Amino acid sequence: MIAVLIRDVQLALRAGGGFGLGLAFFLIVMALVPFSIGPDSALLSRIAPGVLWLGALLACLLSLDRILALDWEDGSLDLLATAPIPLEGLVSVKALAHWLTTALPLVLVTPVLGVLLSLPAQGYLWLVISLLVGTPALSVIGTFGAALTVGIKRGGLLLSLLVLPLYVPVLIFGADVARRGAEAQPVQVPLLLLGAITCGTVALLPFASAAVLRVNLR
Amino acid sequence: MIAVLIRDVQLALRAGGGFGLGLAFFLIVMALVPFSIGPDSALLSRIAPGVLWLGALLACLLSLDRILALDWEDGSLDLLATAPIPLEGLVSVKALAHWLTTALPLVLVTPVLGVLLSLPAQGYLWLVISLLVGTPALSVIGTFGAALTVGIKRGGLLLSLLVLPLYVPVLIFGADVARRGAEAQPVQVPLLLLGAITCGTVALLPFASAAVLRVNLR
Amino acid sequence: MELVVSELGVARGGVRVLEGLSFWLSAGQALIVRGPNGSGKTTLLRVLAGLQPAVAGTVSMAPDCVAYAAHADGLKVQLSVAENLMFWARLHAVHDIGPALEAFDLIDLQDRRAGALSAGQKRRLGLARLLVTARPLWVLDEPTVSLDSLAVARFAAAVEAHLRSGGMAVIATHLDLGLSAGRVLDVAQFRATRPVDGSLDEAFL
Amino acid sequence: MELVVSELGVARGGVRVLEGLSFWLSAGQALIVRGPNGSGKTTLLRVLAGLQPAVAGTVSMAPDCVAYAAHADGLKVQLSVAENLMFWARLHAVHDIGPALEAFDLIDLQDRRAGALSAGQKRRLGLARLLVTARPLWVLDEPTVSLDSLAVARFAAAVEAHLRSGGMAVIATHLDLGLSAGRVLDVAQFRATRPVDGSLDEAFL
Amino acid sequence: MASIWEYANPRKFLETSDRVLPGLALLAAILLVVGLVWGFFFTPDDYRQGSTVKIIYLHVPSALIAINGWLMMLVASLIWLIRRHHVSALAARAAAPVGATMTVIALLTGAIWGQPMWGTWWAWDPRLTSFLILFLFYLGYIALWAAIEDDDTAADLTSILCLVGSVFALLSRYAVNFWNQGLHQGASLSMDKADNVANVFYVPLLVCMAGFVMLFLALVLLRTQTEIRARRMRALLARERMS
Amino acid sequence: MPELGKYAAAVLTSYAVSLLLLAGLAAFSLWRARRVRAALRKVEDRARRHG
Numbered sequence A, B: 001m002i003a004v005l006i007r008d009v010q011l012a013l014r015a016g017g018g019f020g021l022g023l024a025f026f027l028i029v030m031a032l033v034p035f036s037i038g039p040d041s042a043l044l045s046r047i048a049p050g051v052l053w054l055g056a057l058l059a060c061l062l063s064l065d066r067i068l069a070l071d072w073e074d075g076s077l078d079l080l081a082t083a084p085i086p087l088e089g090l091v092s093v094k095a096l097a098h099w100l101t102t103a104l105p106l107v108l109v110t111p112v113l114g115v116l117l118s119l120p121a122q123g124y125l126w127l128v129i130s131l132l133v134g135t136p137a138l139s140v141i142g143t144f145g146a147a148l149t150v151g152i153k154r155g156g157l158l159l160s161l162l163v164l165p166l167y168v169p170v171l172i173f174g175a176d177v178a179r180r181g182a183e184a185q186p187v188q189v190p191l192l193l194l195g196a197i198t199c200g201t202v203a204l205l206p207f208a209s210a211a212v213l214r215v216n217l218r
Numbered sequence C, D: 001m002e003l004v005v006s007e008l009g010v011a012r013g014g015v016r017v018l019e020g021l022s023f024w025l026s027a028g029q030a031l032i033v034r035g036p037n038g039s040g041k042t043t044l045l046r047v048l049a050g051l052q053p054a055v056a057g058t059v060s061m062a063p064d065c066v067a068y069a070a071h072a073d074g075l076k077v078q079l080s081v082a083e084n085l086m087f088w089a090r091l092h093a094v095h096d097i098g099p100a101l102e103a104f105d106l107i108d109l110q111d112r113r114a115g116a117l118s119a120g121q122k123r124r125l126g127l128a129r130l131l132v133t134a135r136p137l138w139v140l141d142e143p144t145v146s147l148d149s150l151a152v153a154r155f156a157a158a159v160e161a162h163l164r165s166g167g168m169a170v171i172a173t174h175l176d177l178g179l180s181a182g183r184v185l186d187v188a189q190f191r192a193t194r195p196v197d198g199s200l201d202e203a204f205l
Numbered sequence E: 001m002a003s004i005w006e007y008a009n010p011r012k013f014l015e016t017s018d019r020v021l022p023g024l025a026l027l028a029a030i031l032l033v034v035g036l037v038w039g040f041f042f043t044p045d046d047y048r049q050g051s052t053v054k055i056i057y058l059h060v061p062s063a064l065i066a067i068n069g070w071l072m073m074l075v076a077s078l079i080w081l082i083r084r085h086h087v088s089a090l091a092a093r094a095a096a097p098v099g100a101t102m103t104v105i106a107l108l109t110g111a112i113w114g115q116p117m118w119g120t121w122w123a124w125d126p127r128l129t130s131f132l133i134l135f136l137f138y139l140g141y142i143a144l145w146a147a148i149e150d151d152d153t154a155a156d157l158t159s160i161l162c163l164v165g166s167v168f169a170l171l172s173r174y175a176v177n178f179w180n181q182g183l184h185q186g187a188s189l190s191m192d193k194a195d196n197v198a199n200v201f202y203v204p205l206l207v208c209m210a211g212f213v214m215l216f217l218a219l220v221l222l223r224t225q226t227e228i229r230a231r232r233m234r235a236l237l238a239r240e241r242m243s
Numbered sequence F: 001m002p003e004l005g006k007y008a009a010a011v012l013t014s015y016a017v018s019l020l021l022l023a024g025l026a027a028f029s030l031w032r033a034r035r036v037r038a039a040l041r042k043v044e045d046r047a048r049r050h051g
């Protein structure tokens, strides 16, 4: 199980492995926002927390199809399924590896982008906290979507379609925490709810993912 | 050449071919915007033209890796390269097929999404026009990016990374036309520039794409 | 330790391809599966490996005794040969990849990226994986494709060593493997006559 | 119409693998390329097909006279067998796919989705494509992999018919193709001794 | 009376539904015509909303079906997962496009109604928003069915998606509620009970709702039949292929 | 025709759009039902003839 985690992280770090690409995508999309909205910094600072959350979510989303599809294509997934680890464990480890290599760097880089979008000073702390609490749910839900679409060629877009509505609650609470933080309002309630969603998905969704994967390998 | 166009459109329309998925992605991302920004419709209506342009651009972007990578993976691209059509023609036709199956539906559906984002009434016409003029450039530039990254496994994210900076001018002028339209200001200048960019890329970029593809096949 | 397959029926894409297939393999024996294209060899092997369920009959061996190798070798092109092998070894709690590298003449290639191997070299690496799984039953689908004659001989030697140490092997192939032992089973005789599987039969026909 | 290859050098991944390779093939002749794994057969064939440049020497034939078939068959899994073939036929301005279907016994399968074929059936479809390209030189990389003996015989018949009608073929393989004609070229003897190609040589050594 | 599971046999289902369908379709047509004509021509205008109140005869029934259609799919998916009756999975598949269409109708009529009433086509009101999310779930469900070839695999995957999706749909409902308190009417059919005109709107609305339910049932039965036949055809073609 | 007042456009479009969608769905379902039924009959006949 740890071997799988190590391998996945190692693969992500190798050339062509995709580490940093999610990050770069995030950076560029955030850089494009002022070009499309216009350079008005009062406007930008109002939408900054929301846009940063949305951008992080999209960057996560785009890297989802690397979680399982690569292993499927080269036949590793068949071999992993016959290896002596339970599938539930496998999907959990894969979600963890995705979080470590994709979501965590995003969280760490958000403050920099906050500057680009004139995020108010008091907003940084809660933005980072909300992302830290919320992104594990994104990885786990994403793994479920990846397991659903694993055998479908270039299923990336379908994967997005399936996963995005599932992301809605996380996005609502996460962006709400960030927005309230930026406006110096209390954040307890949405933060608690966000935490609850994360705990719930992390605890339960791997079973659904494993079930789905089993069907797909059949 | 027409055979290739027909085949690409046919493949896109087949089950699992990806037609409509770009559209659905666009729809969903636009629906997520209010969840992240908040439901204030005055704010939404101010950022609507820019966000719609950005969304259309992202939806285009995500479907780029189907242009060439699928053909590369199953070996068709090697065979197409040895077939009796010039590579320049091949990449042009592939860009055209991408525009027909991905960009055009996006343009047609934007007005509906404008409603969701409370786009001001006078903004619709210019939004659609700017998209109609600008999206061919997106497809052609995207094909160039696809040719650059063909051969890289799951190169989708890298592709996005390479193509996004190239999209900047198109986005700036396109979103500017749409924004001025929504604010009832004159649009001629950015529209002309946008048209010029589109003509230029459509005329010249296929040569670059073909050259790059030739290198990648080596 | 033995493999008993009785009255097995297997289906692909909702169509039953083989039925009434029974055989028996004890420790140290190998079975060569033959049959024309599309006769269901690949499907049979996937069932034995536990990757898809049988539609009838039983297989006596649990899937976690089976090491499976198919057309796709499960190699990561970015990792080196040794790293690829090491991963599978760790997963199966085996510590030494030396013998596996040696058996398939991969020692010189061990630091090469797996993506920079030729077709036959890739195949050798895929086969070396079997040696680090430490599982008694090998289920192999056309293992010698793209191998040159020297490599085929090395493969035969590896299989025979595995059999001598009490292992078993089920191998589907169209080629001559150079194995001295090994019964042959032609699956063509078990071609299914009832076309679809039981439940569907009643439901939709 | 003839193929003259003289003093050819080919490189893979920046490393020269073959050099000083010359041969000569006239209409109606076939050349079987042999050599151990990793000796450079695939690389040689890609050069002949014009997919990568030679680092030295010349090939007399323009790439647009070559029909190339490699491991990947270029099939679209969503399209049917006939649709797949039809596409390539149209691209090469050939109108009738009947003979190609017949030569590889695909008539019964013609309405099947290409994704639902077995390994050997896919290969047959990939080979049938050669017949609708109407090109004189066939360059084939391990064409009979996964084929059963009947299909190998059909393949041999198709190659011989092609040769009789004035075509040529260069075929890399480890297996026996059952071709009655055909000279054999072992590439092992042309293994490169100077490791990198000329320009690099000067630059870095 | 025989066990309800008998109808899980496709042949039995086809026979029974063939018998039921014409009557059901007729009933749906009559109820819809009566309800809509009554509502459109023979009800007075509301004192506040004017003639737009007539939209209610389309808006509320379609919203009702949109939600309950998803519920029906959920139940059918569960039955498939637990008892593996093919008809059940196929019924869920057949219902999805119907539910999606109803969702679109509810959204469109609501939007058209919103323009005169709230002065905007669309507002990010919880009820409206959760409807949009429901629509997205329908889209994903249909797309997944379309993308997978093997019927049983597709049935399994879409069933699990339906299950997980339902949980998340509920979650989003609460999230959206928390996020924005909106403009939309409260959820009670007795909204106008206080007014003395209540029954004037109420009775034709009930007729329309019954009509929509019947239409839904008829369409789902018909489409399920089609799916069963298509499935049987694939099975037969597969058999043909072998011999 | 009842008097719809200043909201005539809204009411009429919503009726038109909804009825169109419903009719479209019903028509498509019927068309597909008929097509599949015919195709199945053909396959069944063929199957019966060949035993």
Ligand code: HEM
Pocket: E056, E059, E060, E063, E064, E106, E107, E108, E109, E110, E111, E112, E113, E114, E115, E117, E118, E121, E122, E127, E128, E129, E131, E132, E184, E185, E186, E187, E188, E189, E190, E191
């Ligand atoms: C796009 C916009 C709209 C959507 C998606 C929408 C959706 C819904 C939904 C889901 C229901 C629930 C039915 C139920 O609970 O059984 C409903 C009921 C209703 N809607 Fe809307 N609605 C929209 C706009 C409007 C507008 C603009 C009005 C009028 C001003 C309106 C008036 C009503 C009424 C009167 C009901 C019945 C409430 C009840 O259950 O008693 N809706 N709508």
Ligand SMILES: Nc1ncnc2c1ncn2[C@@H]1O[C@H](COP(=O)(O)OP(=O)(O)OP(=O)(O)O)[C@@H](O)[C@H]1O
Pocket: C012, C013, C014, C017, C035, C036, C037, C038, C039, C040, C041, C042, C043, C044, D115, D116, D117, D118, D119, D120, D121, D146
């Ligand atoms: N995905 C699929 N869907 C439907 N039918 C399939 C699918 N894959 C294979 N088949 C069919 O199932 C049958 C058995 O295929 P299988 O791959 O087991 O054959 P095989 O004996 O391994 O053949 P080969 O020697 O060509 O590899 C074939 O008739 C094939 O056409």
Ligand SMILES: Nc1ncnc2c1ncn2[C@@H]1O[C@H](COP(=O)(O)OP(=O)(O)OP(=O)(O)O)[C@@H](O)[C@H]1O
Pocket: C115, C116, C117, C118, C119, C120, C121, C146, D012, D013, D014, D017, D035, D036, D037, D038, D039, D040, D041, D042, D043, D044
């Ligand atoms: N992508 C690559 N990068 C670097 N070296 C490579 C790459 N692919 C192959 N090689 C090396 O180039 C040499 C020639 O490979 P090639 O594929 O031509 O061999 P081959 O004769 O076709 O072998 P086989 O019989 O195994 O298919 C081999 O030594 C191989 O290791």
Ligand SMILES: [Mg+2]
Pocket: C041, C042, C141, D118, D119, D120
């Ligand atoms: Mg096989």
Ligand SMILES: [Mg+2]
Pocket: C118, C119, C120, D041, D042, D141
């Ligand atoms: Mg080779």
